[in-house]
Amino acid sequence: MAKFNTIDDFDVNGKTVLMRIDINSPVDPNSGIILDDTRMKIHAETIKELSLKGAKTVLLAHQSRPGKNDFTTFKQHAEVLSKAVGMDVKYVDSIFSSTAKEAILALEPGQILLLENVRFYSEEQLKRSPEEEATSVLVKSLSPLIDYFINDAFAAAHRSQTSLVGFTTVVPSAAGRVMEKELTVIGNALENVQHPCVFALGGMKADDSIMVTENVLENGTADYVLVSGLVANIFIWAAGYDIKSTNENFIEARGYLDMVDKCRDLIKRFPGKIIYPQDVAVSVLGDRADVTIENIPDASIFDIGRQSLIEYSKIIREAKTIFANGPAGVFEDPKFAIGTEDIINAIASSEGFSIIGGGHIAAACVNLGYGDKMDHISSGGGASINMLAGKPLAAVQALEASAELFNNKE
Known part of the structure; x- marks a missing residue:
């Protein structure tokens, strides 16, 4: 039984939900065009579900890192994500400025807003405990505006960074559908291995x-x-x-x-x-x-x-x-x-029951036409490797601690 909350544990209707997703995608260094929308499609299910349940959904994510040629804004990501979800995804080119805050407060139930690439914010690169990350400017700025935090970024779950763990000590938090499925499928396969x-x-x-x-x-x-x-x-x-x-x-x-x-x-x-x-x-x-x-x-x-x-x-x-x-x-x-x-x-x-790690081998499976022949293709190479190696995932530990903290308050 999961030790963390899921979307099913929250009534999100009319509530403002901040969701961390992973839409880090390959980008052509010359044209700036997104070459693969796989990760957008992966998260579309959770985003659409929240919207249909009446949530005011605010999305937080990263793209590459400073200094790399695919480090860019989320203007195009919002357009591609809109097509993947089948709904309009609004975009604001900042993370916690007054403009971003106003955009969050202006959301109506069912609407979706994508904030700017969180790695434009320097504190995101730090690796600290959830309690330390909760003192960051990002968390202090956005937490008063939200009711719930949902982490759906399994691919980054092994990292202890601000946007992944910082909100879990401040607001009730849960795993999104991608995170929930990955942890359930891989966890069950390891615990009940044939x-x-x-x-x-x-x-x-x-x-x-x-x-x-x-x-x-x-x-x-x-x-x-x-x-x-x-x-x-x-x-x-x-x-x-x-x-x-x-x-x-x-x-x-x-x-x-x-x-x-x-x-x-x-x-x-x-x-x-x-x-x-x-x-x-x-x-x-x-x-x-x-x-x-x-x-x-x-x-x-x-x-x-x-x-x-x-x-x-x-x-x-x-x-x-x-x-x-x-x-x-x-x-x-x-x-x-x-x-x-x-x-x-x-x-x-x-x-046999097959689980494919993320990254290159997952892409190769799809390109060869074997995607539907595999029982599970993971969205996160680093996170799945850590699970297989018996290492705890920082973001999952934060969700578990959050469930214990806030569920005991009820």
């Missing part, structure tokens, strides 16, 4: 995958962990194979040199549980060359090999629960997309 359970972990964030590997093998959740991407290269090196200086230097440049000893220890602690490729695909003059791990040339490893894919696919198809996060290789290049595509295909054709 065996054999397989984790397919790839991508460039090797420390995350190694952290998850250790957690799920220690607690008995996983029967096998299939590694690919950069994490596979580290495990191959840790297992005593010569991956050559090009790949060793890349691992060191990414700051993962200390992970080699960690992986060596995991291989010893969990024999036969961590499956790393027995062949890999390297880039030789721009072309794909599959080689065994005993014969890796001094060239970049860009994918797992075809023979390893046969083994990986067999294990996946026999699994009853599958968690997947991160692509198997440089899937943007068609020559090195085979690993990612074959793993996704194996998951889609498996009868």
Whole structure:
């Protein structure tokens, strides 16, 4: 049973509801055009529900961060979000100025207002406790104007930032539908895991995958962990194979040199549980060359090999629960997309319950036409990884504390 409130616990009719969402979207650096409206569509359900229930809905979100070429205002986001929701989403180009406050106070039941990109506000970058964040200018400025705070930004739930946790100690707070679904589906799958359970972990964030590997093998959740991407290269090196200086230097440049000893220890602690490729695909003059791990040339490893894919696919198809996060290789290049595509295909054709982490592998699933073949595609890579690694999510802890605080006052 959830320890946090949901929308069902509040009567929002005629009330002003501040909702944190995550509509951080890819933006063309030259034209400024939003390239993908997936996250807008994900949050549309919660936004529309609040509007139809008569709430005066105020939306708070972020886009990129200062200094990046996709750091921009929310003018275009409001237009795209209006289409996704099927309702007019008003936009004000400030966060807590008198103009923003007047726009909030002027809302009628059912209307929706999107405030400016919250990362234009410097305190948003700080990571503090909910009690400390409650003293921020943002919270002090907006909390007197709202009745409820709803957090629907699961993708950012692992962060303890002002807009994510600051309001929870000041006003009654709840999880939105996206947050509620993510926590329920992933939580239930982890608590009631069906065996054999397989984790397919790839991508460039090797420390995350190694952290998850250790957690799920220690607690008995996983029967096998299939590694690919950069994490596979580290495990191959840790297992005593010569991956050559090009790949060793890349691992060191990414700051993962200390992970080699960690992986060596995991291989010893969990024999036969961590499956790393027995062949890999390297880039030789721009072309794909599959080689065994005993014969890796001094060239970049860009994918797992075809023979390893046969083994990986067999294990996946026999699994009853599958968690997947991160692509198997440089899937943007068609020559090195085979690993990612074959793993996704194996998951889609498996009868096991499948959960796909957010980010690149989620996009690859959709692009390959397998989106509806997966039981759950998460909206948040970082947050889902933290859940799989057994780490608490700061924003969820804040919602739980808020429920205890305000429910006890009633």
